[in-house]
Amino acid sequence: MIECQIEVFLNIFTVDDDKIKILLLKKEGSSTWHLPSRLLKIDESLESSATKICNKFQLKADMLKECHTFSEVNRNKERRTIAVSYMLMINKYSLKNYEFEYQLFDINNIPKMAFDHGSIIAQAVACLKKELLNLNNLKVFFPADFTFPELQKVYEEVLNENIDRRNFRKKFLPFVYETGEKNELPSGGRPAKLYRFLDKDLERNLFNVIK
Amino acid sequence: MIECQIEVFLNIFTVDDDKIKILLLKKEGSSTWHLPSRLLKIDESLESSATKICNKFQLKADMLKECHTFSEVNRNKERRTIAVSYMLMINKYSLKNYEFEYQLFDINNIPKMAFDHGSIIAQAVACLKKELLNLNNLKVFFPADFTFPELQKVYEEVLNENIDRRNFRKKFLPFVYETGEKNELPSGGRPAKLYRFLDKDLERNLFNVIK
DNA sequence: ACTCCTTTGCGTTATTCTTACACAACTATT
DNA sequence: AATAGTTGTGTAAGAATAACGCAAAGGAGT
Numbered sequence: 001m002i003e004c005q006i007e008v009f010l011n012i013f014t015v016d017d018d019k020i021k022i023l024l025l026k027k028e029g030s031s032t033w034h035l036p037s038r039l040l041k042i043d044e045s046l047e048s049s050a051t052k053i054c055n056k057f058q059l060k061a062d063m064l065k066e067c068h069t070f071s072e073v074n075r076n077k078e079r080r081t082i083a084v085s086y087m088l089m090i091n092k093y094s095l096k097n098y099e100f101e102y103q104l105f106d107i108n109n110i111p112k113m114a115f116d117h118g119s120i121i122a123q124a125v126a127c128l129k130k131e132l133l134n135l136n137n138l139k140v141f142f143p144a145d146f147t148f149p150e151l152q153k154v155y156e157e158v159l160n161e162n163i164d165r166r167n168f169r170k171k172f173l174p175f176v177y178e179t180g181e182k183n184e185l186p187s188g189g190r191p192a193k194l195y196r197f198l199d200k201d202l203e204r205n206l207f208n209v210i211k
Numbered sequence: 212m213i214e215c216q217i218e219v220f221l222n223i224f225t226v227d228d229d230k231i232k233i234l235l236l237k238k239e240g241s242s243t244w245h246l247p248s249r250l251l252k253i254d255e256s257l258e259s260s261a262t263k264i265c266n267k268f269q270l271k272a273d274m275l276k277e278c279h280t281f282s283e284v285n286r287n288k289e290r291r292t293i294a295v296s297y298m299l300m301i302n303k304y305s306l307k308n309y310e311f312e313y314q315l316f317d318i319n320n321i322p323k324m325a326f327d328h329g330s331i332i333a334q335a336v337a338c339l340k341k342e343l344l345n346l347n348n349l350k351v352f353f354p355a356d357f358t359f360p361e362l363q364k365v366y367e368e369v370l371n372e373n374i375d376r377r378n379f380r381k382k383f384l385p386f387v388y389e390t391g392e393k394n395e396l397p398s399g400g401r402p403a404k405l406y407r408f409l410d411k412d413l414e415r416n417l418f419n420v421i422k
Numbered sequence: 423a424c425t426c427c428t429t430t431g432c433g434t435t436a437t438t439c440t441t442a443c444a445c446a447a448c449t450a451t452t
Numbered sequence: 453a454a455t456a457g458t459t460g461t462g463t464a465a466g467a468a469t470a471a472c473g474c475a476a477a478g479g480a481g482t
Binding site: 375377378381382393398399400401402 | 439440441442443447448449450451
Binding site: 147148149165166169183187188189190191192 | 428433
C-alpha cells in the first residue's frame with residue numbers, strides 16, 4: 001500500500017503541413033511546454049482518465065493506445081508520482097477547442113519541455129512510428145483528400161529513409177482512388193492529383209520492416 | 212494524491228516441447244493459479260520491481276518488456292489496485308530455482324487463474340506474438356541447437372497459419388548454420404539436422420504481416 | 423511565346439522473393 | 453523387404469521489388 005499520485009499523459013499526434021506534429025500546452029507563467037495531462041482520481045481507470053483529456057478537445061477516444069509507464073522514484077522530487085502515457089492519432093480537422101495556449105509542434109522540433117515530458121514524447125514517437133506501419137492507422141492521418149507526395153513524406157519520416165517516388169506510388173495505388181480534383185497550391189511544378197483511401201481493411205505491412 | 216497498491220506482474224514465456232509456455236504459480240491453499248507478481252514499494256520503480264521477480268528465478272532482466280496496465284476501479288474489491296504487466300522471453304534452460312509450486316503451461320491451455328490474471332496473460336500473449344516476429348527476439352527461445360520443424364511450429368503458432376515446410380526452410384537458411392549433428396529422438400521418420408542462429412543482427416520481418 | 427526550372431505522373435526492365443509443387447533420403451515398425 | 457512417417461533438396465511459374473528514363477503540367481523570367 002503506497003500513497004502516490006498517478007499522472008496520465010496524452011500524446012496527440014497529427015499531420016500538418018507535411019510534418020508529424022504533437023499538441024503541446026504552455027501553462028500560464030511557465031517557461032516550458034507541457035503534455036496534456038490529468039491526475040488519476042480514485043474512482044476512475046487510466047483509460048477513462050485519458051478519455052477525459054480527449055473529451056476536452058472533443059476528440060474520439062476510441063483509438064487511444066497505451067504507450068508506457070514512467071515510474072523512476074525521483075521523477076518528481078516533491079512526491080512519488082507515476083506517469084502512464086497514452087497516444088492518439090487524429091486528423092487535424094478534428095481538433096476543436098484548440099485554444100491559444102495550445103500549439104502543434106513538429107516531432108523533430110520539440111520545444112523545451114517541463115520535467116521529463118521530453119522523454120515521454122520521445123517514447124511515444126517511437127510507439128507512433130510502429131503504429132503507422134499499419135495502413136489502417138495511417139488512414140487516420142489522411143481522412144480527406146491527399147496527394148501522393150504528402151503521403152510519401154510521412155512514410156519517409158516513419159521509415160527514416162528516402163523512397164523512390166514511382167515505386168511508392170505503385171505500392172499504394174491498390175488502396176486508394178482518385179477524386180478527380182487536383183492540388184491547388186503547387187508553388188511551382190505540376191499539380192498533384194488528390195486521392196482518398198478505399199474502405200478496405202488492411203492488416204498488411206507495406207514495408208517489410210519491424211521496428 | 213490517491214492511496215492504492217500497485218502490482219507488478221511478470222509473464223515469463225519459453226518454448227518447451229514445441230509449444231509456447233508460460234510460468235505459473237500455485238499458492239498454497241489456493242485452487243487457482245497465479246502469475247508471478249510483486250507489490251511495488253515506495254522506493255522502487257516498476258522496472259526494478261519486475262527485475263526483482265526475475266532475480267528470484269535467476270533470470271537476466273535485460274529483455275524485460277512492459278505490456279499493459281490494468282486499472283479498472285473494481286478489479287480488486289478490497290482496495291484500489293493498479294497492475295502493470297511485464298513480459299520476459301527466456302530459454303527453458305535458464306530457468307533455475309524452479310520449485311515444485313511453479314509449472315509451465317501451454318499458452319493455449321491456461322488453467323483456471325486467480326482474479327483477472329487470465330486476461331493479463333491473454334494481453335501478454337498478444338504482445339509476445341508481435342515481438343516474436345522480430346527474429347532477434349525469436350532467437351531467445353532457440354539459443355542452442357534446434358531443428359527446422361521445431362522452429363516452424365513456433366512460427367505457425369505465432370502467425371496462426373500453416374507454412375509450407377520447404378519454403379519456410381528457405382526463408383531462414385540465411386540466418387542459421389548447421390552444427391553437423393542430428394536430432395536424437397525421432398520416434399520414426401528421418402532425423403532432423405540441428406541448427407544454430409548466426410550472430411547477425413536482424414531487424415527484418417520475415418513474414419509480411421503486422422499484428 | 424519561349425526557355426528554364428521544378429514537381430508530378432506513367433512505364434519498362436532486370437532482379438529478387440514468393441508460392442506451389444515433385445521427389446529423394448533417412449529411420450522405425452511390421 | 454515393404455510400409456509409414458518424417459525430413460531434406462530442387463525447380464519452375466508468378467508476384468513483388470528496385471532502379472531507372474521520360475513525358476506532362478505548372479510557375480517565373482526573358
